[in-house]
Amino acid sequence: MNRFNLLLLSKYRTSLMGIATLRVLLWHCLQYGVELPEPLRLLLVFLQRAIPSVPIFLFLSGIGCYYSLSKPHSYMTWLRKRAIRIFIPYAVVLVIVRLLSLPTSYSSWAEWFMYLLTLRFWTHHEGLWFVALLTILYPLAPVLFRILGSSRHRLATAIALMVVILTVTHLNNTADGTPTGNIIHNLQYAGKHIVSFVIGMYIGPFIRREVRVNALYIIGSSAVFLLLFHFFLKDVFCDWLFIMPSVIVLCTCLKCLSESSWIYTSFHWLGIVSLESYAANIEIRRLFTAYLTPWQSSPLLTGHYLDYALVLIIGLILAQLCNRLSSILIARLPTSWTSDLKHCP
DSSP, X not given: OOEEETHHHHHTHHXXXXXXXXXXXXXXXXXXXOXXXXXXXXXXXXXXXXXXXXXXXXXHHHHHHHHHHTSOOOHHHHHHXXXXXXXXXXHHHHHHHHHHTTTTTOOOHHHHHHHHTTHHHHHHSOSOHHHHHHHHHHHHHHHHHHHHHHOSOHHHHHHHHHHHHXXXXXXXXXOSSOOOOXXXXXHHHHHTTHHHHHHHHHHHHHHHTTOEEEHHHHHHHHXXXXXXXXXXXXXXXXXXXXXXXXXXXXXXXXXXXXXXXHHHHHHHHHHXXXXXXXXXXXHHHHHHHHHHGGXXXXXXXXXXHXXXXXXXXXXXXXXXXXXXXXXXXXXXSOHHHHTTGGGOO
């Protein structure tokens, strides 16, 4: 572990996404209101910081987009491929859940359409904010790639970009996750995570060259910077500092697993359906809330153990179904639109 080969980030990229997805699904149980014993709740709080799921997703996305943008193609061609890869699975999940919600007063068609276009997040802080972030991040990705690629001092340029992002998203910022209709605050809430994407894009060339880094040095440096942020920049977003220690430890653990083991296979599968799992979990939660409101006092719903277990199970089944349907729809598109999709989640 002392000399960590960055190539492992590419080898275990899908499984790392699966682990991050599992962490998201577990964390959502607290947001749903599941009454966990205190030790389990504290464990989930610890895992939320130790395995920062959104920063890891964007970090891995930055790596994938670096590889994709390294190949010759036009801006619009690249952007179309990214849109297909993200928005077809996203739309499939939302359309299916919308059909299932028709017997309820889920939302008006106008609200749902705004939700589908991710506009509802920017105006009301509602919806899948991660997908909403990608709608502004992917058009910017080629610009970030050019800035980093044209610089003689890539590290200094990457740091400068990160400082600018953190500064802009921190100024007069009250976007701490509390729902708000302020578009600026919602842009700041989502935009601060672009730092993780920049780190992934910066590290891409080193992965290609199979550079080995001192793992203990990186973990120690991250710890020092976390302390500095805690004491001097306490209100500034710093979850991105957990990325490298997390992925180094996780890759080391994955390396110890047999690729045929059920644990490794489960992580890999969950990574493949990561977007669908995230979307389905949130949408099924909303659907259950709409259907189960009249029975909230039922003993079966005490502690929300049963209903969230059903949310997990149904959400994962729906994720697999939507992944298959999305693959069928994508396969019917022109080949020039869909080649190279696997390189950028």
